[in-house]
Amino acid sequence: MIKKLSRWFSASARILPWREDPSPYRVWISEIMLQQTQVITVVPYFEKFITRFPTVESLASADLSEVLANWSGLGYYSRARNIHRAAGLVVAGGFPRDRAGWEELPGVGPYTAGAILSIAYHMPEAIVDGNVERVLSRMHRLKSRDKNKIWSLSRGLLGEAARLKVDPSVLNQGLMELGARVCKPKNPLCDVCPARSDCQAFAKGDVEKFPVKKPRVKSVDVQERTTAFVTKDFKVLVTLDESARWRKGLWDLPLEVKSSQNVYASKKDPKLQVKYVVTKHKVSRVISLKYFTHNAKNSSNQMMKANSDSRWIRLDEAITLPHGASLRKSLKVLSDAIQPQRCRS
Template identity: 50%
Template sequence: MRPPNPQRDELHQLLLRWYDRHARDLPWRKNPEPYQTWVSEIMLQQTQVATVIPYFERWMARFPTIADLANASEDDVLQFWQGLGYYRRGRNLLAGAQYVVANGIPFDAAGWQEVPGIGPYTAGAIASIAQNQPAALVDGNVERVYSRLTADATEPPKLTQNAWKWANLNLDHHRPGDWNQALMELGATVCTPKNPQCPTCPLKNRCAAFAIGKPDSYPTPAKRTATVQLQQTLWIARCGDRIATERVPQGEWWEGMVSFPRSQTHDLTENPFDPAWPKLAGTFKHSVTHHRITLQVACVTVENAADNYTWLNAHELNAAAIPAPHRKGLELAKRL
């Protein structure tokens, strides 16, 4: 039992009263079982709520239970993840489901952290939201709310450690899931990174950054990683009605997905289908983490289907899990 703390109790009352009125109606909140919460939390990492909603609904229709997911193939899972990015998350969900089917559903945050792909944040979310366990969590929203409420100017990553201490000390043990969601909701909708809506904030009278008139000064920004510029060529080779594909090797972005031959330069003499003459279909930019990639799409037509590639027809390409920028390259090539 924790000793009584009137200030903490007031914080809980203010924020939970606000949350009870303003919580967004999101599909994973209708049935907060561990599996639904787990899938939604993984999808929401680095992805906006509005983008996640249709993916979550399609996922639940295709893999309605942990057992359905555990029995799926990696190709099937990646196909349903296609377009969400950070594909490792989809692969980890599959490995995690297989672990849970073999070992049983964990009943607290420590148990969830044993599951492949689940870290302290997701473990806290599942245990508190779906199992009503007294588990704290910190994501980017909670960290920002914490740094403003306390005017903590510590730079990341030490700020994250401070936020975890605060989250553990201030957890509402009666409604841990609602409290955690309320903090995240406040960060997502009111205490936003830019232009926080302080006049409508339920915690404004408890907020140190608001009191000194500097909410935008917190948290102290992390030092930026320099952007790395890369050039790549995507080779779209046709043989009759089929196109050459290959699996992305282990250790590369999108490992295990279906893609097309690529070279790490715009030099067309590096044509893997030489002597077939390449035609350029176009060039576009896309980003992966701090890398900015200028992707050139080159098309060739060949007479013989070399057996070091897998040649897929249009129907098979539609069903394949292809990274979004490479599918965009394929669409460009179709217009040539």
């Protein structure tokens, strides 16, 4: 199976930007981007990111806000924050050359460490991601999702590959590629699969039963209230919100806070609704729309004075700040709702 897989991968691997020059830096960035994100989505983000930050030094010396801006749209922003922190550590100590060293870097787990070491350094380090797990579960008709078992199978393949003189980079990428393009979650293409003759589920005709189902992760409902302060010159107040883990370093509308100064939204202010999902959180947001007749620049109102954690920005420019789904969806409903004649004191 390993020889067939390696021939198949060498002949039909997709041309991807991080494969053209699989340096530790590029493989690392691509693997972090590929966590929870599909290849087709990652390609343009990777190219833009590498153009702006071509080396680990350029990444480490950049402001976090710029790193987040270049990550904007990929989601799971903790990945970008981790990459930025890790870049500083790499510049100080060099790229790690073993699994333990990589796993010490923020955001790098056992899969990512194995992928970087095998792809960039050609070291016999195992990997298990969703694609590899699916392939191995089907090939061995595994009755459980025991991670230790899957890792052990993945390591076993590396031992066999060494005996056959197959590069660990080719084996690991071949497994991932097979899972992504042939051994797909639904309707796997068994007829063209290079591993078919060694696949127990194919032989038994029950491929769709594997991998066995995981228990569902329960989603958490979250309610939040925000206020959209909008000026006469169509600027909106945004803040750097640190109140929830998934928002750190991202701009958003200010979460609603009660104030005796009566500058925050009142019951009479129009209400807009937004729903968005972040990891397991299903968030329902109510936006109170508060208009100001003055403009942001000339106002003496304390509310209008932006500080380092807040700023007034044109509605159509706010999307250029590092943001998540919460601000993106909020700006969309705000733009639809706001009309000049509705501005009032």
